[in-house]
Amino acid sequence: MSTVVAVDGPSGSGKSSVSREVAARLGLAYLDTGAMYRAATWWCTHQGVDLADGTAVTAAVRAMPLVMGMDPAAPTVHVDGHDVAAAIRTTEISAAVSAVATTLDARAELGARQRALIDAERTGGFSAGRGVVAEGRDITTVVAPDADVRVLLTASEEARLARRAREVHGTDDAAALAATHDQVLRRDADDSTVVQFHVAADGVVTVDSSHLTYEGTVEAVLDVVARTLAVRS
Numbered sequence: 001m002s003t004v005v006a007v008d009g010p011s012g013s014g015k016s017s018v019s020r021e022v023a024a025r026l027g028l029a030y031l032d033t034g035a036m037y038r039a040a041t042w043w044c045t046h047q048g049v050d051l052a053d054g055t056a057v058t059a060a061v062r063a064m065p066l067v068m069g070m071d072p073a074a075p076t077v078h079v080d081g082h083d084v085a086a087a088i089r090t091t092e093i094s095a096a097v098s099a100v101a102t103t104l105d106a107r108a109e110l111g112a113r114q115r116a117l118i119d120a121e122r123t124g125g126f127s128a129g130r131g132v133v134a135e136g137r138d139i140t141t142v143v144a145p146d147a148d149v150r151v152l153l154t155a156s157e158e159a160r161l162a163r164r165a166r167e168v169h170g171t172d173d174a175a176a177l178a179a180t181h182d183q184v185l186r187r188d189a190d191d192s193t194v195v196q197f198h199v200a201a202d203g204v205v206t207v208d209s210s211h212l213t214y215e216g217t218v219e220a221v222l223d224v225v226a227r228t229l230a231v232r233s
């Protein structure tokens, strides 16, 4: 039986790292939908598209030759043959990505591609039809509201800022927290204008990781998966 696990949440809640580990432990594929928005931003910039021009952004995103590698042990992102895994994580892309994420026609295009990738994993693909853990901002609500397991991963603003500061700057002192503010809180505020990822929709289970370790968060999500599947079977 194939399993689709959808995980949403704000920046720094632990979605990417936790979802990837959950996918690896369950033998499922892993889809980082945020990486698709980042790749689209890289592609638009690479093509000289003005990110403020929604029509041009949408046209570029529709034409983007994107290939997502969904093995949780080694996820990959290629655009037009370029390995963009590192390029999409720069501060410039992090600062610009909300312009693409708030372009509604570009969202529709990326959402359709995400649905197709998830559907392919239900029946075949990396995990031989066992399923996929897909994470982002609107997976539980828009892209895969029919997922078998739907989780909202949250954490306090304080915890999320501190995590991102440690990840990017190696410390969570005052200067690092200030430098991280744009990447976490401003970006979430901009993204929240088009998609709701702070409150769990009906049927979505909230996991608050504010006071959990990384390992504890992985176990909490695995526990939600096990309990939800036990009830359904």
Ligand SMILES: Nc1ncnc2c1ncn2[C@@H]1O[C@H](COP(=O)(O)OP(=O)(O)O)[C@@H](O)[C@H]1O
Pocket (backbone or CB within 6 Å): 009, 010, 011, 012, 013, 014, 015, 016, 017, 018, 163, 164, 167, 209, 212, 213, 214, 215, 217
């Ligand atoms: N529960 C946790 N406790 C402490 N650090 C965590 C926890 N979950 C994730 N992290 C760390 O916080 C950082 C951000 O996590 P990430 O998975 O990138 O979040 P998101 O995808 O939600 O933005 C990473 O360095 C990750 O290892």
Ligand SMILES: Nc1ccn([C@H]2C[C@H](O)[C@@H](COP(=O)(O)OP(=O)(O)O)O2)c(=O)n1
Pocket (backbone or CB within 6 Å): 010, 011, 012, 016, 033, 034, 035, 037, 038, 097, 098, 101, 135, 136, 137, 138, 139, 187, 188, 191, 195
């Ligand atoms: N399903 C999704 C996934 C990401 N996005 C947007 C929101 C974010 O600003 C960007 C990048 O997402 P990503 O998950 O890489 O963000 P983090 O840096 O992990 O917080 O894409 C979205 O709008 N919908």
